[in-house]
Amino acid sequence: MPGMRPSPLLLLMTALVLAFLSLPMLAALWLSFSPTEVLHFPPRGFSLRWYADFFESERWLLATRNSLLVGGATMVVATLLGTAAAIGLHLGEFRGRAVLLGLLTLPMVTPFIVTAASMFFAFSLIGLAGTLPGLVLGHTVVAVPFVLVSVLASLSTFDGAMLRAAASLGAAPWLAFRRVLLPRIWPGVAAGAVFAFATSLDEFVITLFLAGPGQFTLPRQMYANVREYMTPTILSAASLLFLLSVLLLLVTEALRRR
Amino acid sequence: MPRTRAALTAWDERGLPPEAAFAALAEESGAALQDRRIGALAQRLNFEQSGLRALLLRTARAQDRLAAPYAESLPALDACWGDPETWRLLRRAGGPTTSLYLLRALDLTRTAEGEVRRVPPDQALFRTLFLRTLWVSLLVTAACVLLGWPVAACIAALRPPWSSITLLLVLVPFWSSVLVRSTAWFALLQREGPVNDLLLFLGAIESPLQLIGTRFAVLLSTVHILLPVAILPMVGVMARLDRRHLHAAASLGAGPWLRFRRVWLPLSLPGVLAGAAMTFLLAVGFYITPALLGGERDQLVAWFIAQYLTREVNWGMAAALSAYLLAMAGAVAALLRALTGNTPAGTRA
Numbered sequence: 028m029p030g031m032r033p034s035p036l037l038l039l040m041t042a043l044v045l046a047f048l049s050l051p052m053l054a055a056l057w058l059s060f061s062p063t064e065v066l067h068f069p070p071r072g073f074s075l076r077w078y079a080d081f082f083e084s085e086r087w088l089l090a091t092r093n094s095l096l097v098g099g100a101t102m103v104v105a106t107l108l109g110t111a112a113a114i115g116l117h118l119g120e121f122r123g124r125a126v127l128l129g130l131l132t133l134p135m136v137t138p139f140i141v142t143a144a145s146m147f148f149a150f151s152l153i154g155l156a157g158t159l160p161g162l163v164l165g166h167t168v169v170a171v172p173f174v175l176v177s178v179l180a181s182l183s184t185f186d187g188a189m190l191r192a193a194a195s196l197g198a199a200p201w202l203a204f205r206r207v208l209l210p211r212i213w214p215g216v217a218a219g220a221v222f223a224f225a226t227s228l229d230e231f232v233i234t235l236f237l238a239g240p241g242q243f244t245l246p247r248q249m250y251a252n253v254r255e256y257m258t259p260t261i262l263s264a265a266s267l268l269f270l271l272s273v274l275l276l277l278v279t280e281a282l283r284r285r
Numbered sequence: 286m287p288r289t290r291a292a293l294t295a296w297d298e299r300g301l302p303p304e305a306a307f308a309a310l311a312e313e314s315g316a317a318l319q320d321r322r323i324g325a326l327a328q329r330l331n332f333e334q335s336g337l338r339a340l341l342l343r344t345a346r347a348q349d350r351l352a353a354p355y356a357e358s359l360p361a362l363d364a365c366w367g368d369p370e371t372w373r374l375l376r377r378a379g380g381p382t383t384s385l386y387l388l389r390a391l392d393l394t395r396t397a398e399g400e401v402r403r404v405p406p407d408q409a410l411f412r413t414l415f416l417r418t419l420w421v422s423l424l425v426t427a428a429c430v431l432l433g434w435p436v437a438a439c440i441a442a443l444r445p446p447w448s449s450i451t452l453l454l455v456l457v458p459f460w461s462s463v464l465v466r467s468t469a470w471f472a473l474l475q476r477e478g479p480v481n482d483l484l485l486f487l488g489a490i491e492s493p494l495q496l497i498g499t500r501f502a503v504l505l506s507t508v509h510i511l512l513p514v515a516i517l518p519m520v521g522v523m524a525r526l527d528r529r530h531l532h533a534a535a536s537l538g539a540g541p542w543l544r545f546r547r548v549w550l551p552l553s554l555p556g557v558l559a560g561a562a563m564t565f566l567l568a569v570g571f572y573i574t575p576a577l578l579g580g581e582r583d584q585l586v587a588w589f590i591a592q593y594l595t596r597e598v599n600w601g602m603a604a605a606l607s608a609y610l611l612a613m614a615g616a617v618a619a620l621l622r623a624l625t626g627n628t629p630a631g632t633r634a
Binding site for chain 2: 052138139140145229261272
């Protein structure tokens with residue numbers, strides 16, 4: 028048992044579980060290079076034809092464009108709101124701080140389907156359902172908690188007295204924010220922004236309800252295709268999304284080390 | 286139908302309603318037919334009791350031929366209008382709020398006398414559904430904690446850089462989307478897919494199995510998807526544990542099993558609970574994975590919410606199911622808070 032060093036039994040169990048965690052995705056990655064339409068394992072040969080298919084298909088390219096557009100917009104809105112909320116919660120001393128923090132992180136623990144359904148009700152009433160701004164707002168709701176938590180973590184070592192010092196030296200609030208606060212917390216803000224982008228990129232359930240008929244994002248396009256007919260092109264799309272997630276993860280890990 | 290509602294509100298539910306209600310109903314159902322609101326209206330009433338849709342549509346279409354006094358011409362068109370029961374149902378449906386959906390989501394219904402009863406067994410659906418959701422979520426949570434515990438313990442015990450490398454292997458699947466991983470499983474579990482190939486190769490089966498559309502496929506992929514969610518909070522707690530407790534136990538002569546049971550397990554319990562709660566919270570709301578990989582009998586509450594929202598356009602049912610699902614999630618979060626004084630979101634960060 029773990030004390031000084033993990034025992035061989037523990038190492039073996041860990042290795043098995045990690046294999047179970049990693050192998051399916053690796054197998055799917057490998058299958059996406061299959062030269063044939065019918066999936067065999069291991070694939071008989073190597074081909075990029077399904078990736079070519081992906082980049083030549085108008086539907087997939089449109090879905091990619093939509094995903095990047097919504098992801099980018101969500102990132103901007105969620106980062107602005109989440110950072111502002113984090114700074115307010117950290118520096119402000121007021122009653123109900125804990126309640127507010129709980130409320131803001133609520134989407135993290137609410138079942139997604141419930142968040143999605145309630146947003147669908149609310150947005151339908153005010154005519155936002157089925158619109159692109161509605162979709163961005165929906166994604167923002169689930170992305171903000173990640174930004175908030177990330178920025179709060181980087182703020183935990185920041186002393187509010189530094190802002191008062193800046194103010195006493197005649198710095199306007201905006202200058203103090205830009206020159207004193209932001210340099211200290213930017214890795215947290217940037218990591219939060221990447222979190223927000225990744226959340227939006229992967230988000231599917233909210234998109235299913237809130238997106239208009241023509242607004243296909245990558246996950247929505249994938250889902251529609253899997254249900255109709257499983258082609259290796261879907262696997263190439265899944266692999267591309269997967270690689271992008273890994274890239275984003277490495278970026279946040281690098282930011283966290285700063 | 287505002288005038289019908291007004292006329293029925295004045296009625297005391299004894300005997301038949303006044304002529305004003307009959308007249309308002311005849312007129313307003315005709316008007317609803319003309320501006321095409323009748324469909325939604327009829328569907329809403331049909332949900333109260335099947336048969337009301339047909340009744341309302343027939344009445345609306347016959348409106349031109351109806352003449353005062355409506356209290357006689359309506360029952361002549363359909364005997365249901367002569368039954369106070371029908372009017373009571375209408376009156377109740379016209380109220381600003383109704384407990385109908387919340388009751389129906391638990392397979393309950395209200396009789397005309399206002400009594401709460403179970404619906405007939407052939408219409409019962411939701412209790413089974415909630416039990417199934419609960420059962421699947423508990424199974425998944427248990428599997429995730431059992432499989433995740435050794436990994437978390439290992440990450441906490443390893444030295445850098447091995448601990449970071451192992452952690453990264455957990456973080457990569459955590460970051461990749463649920464849909465991507467469900468899709469991967471969909472490809473792997475095909476009849477000619479690798480999982481069947483592997484089983485054939487091992488001699489476990491003689492001919493390929495139909496795996497898609499089974500409960501097994503749902504459980505396997507859900508455990509795979511939620512495993513990192515269970516592991517990460519456990520790592521968070523275990524990495525901060527004071528190793529000296531274990532050294533002390535060892536120096537006092539405790540064997541590995543005793544050290545595990547009396548020291549390591551109790552100390553890591555907050556992490557285990559947080560991981561389990563987080564896994565459970567996500568599992569009860571799972572939609573995509575059962576929808577892709579499960580059959581009709583493997584769908585959870587979330588699937589029905591989506592169905593009611595998008596296909597049947599029955600918002601009342603969708604909202605009632607969402608409310609119960611949220612209550613379930615809230616109960617788990619509250620339980621965790623009571624046990625460890627922590628909120629799930631706090632441990633996830």
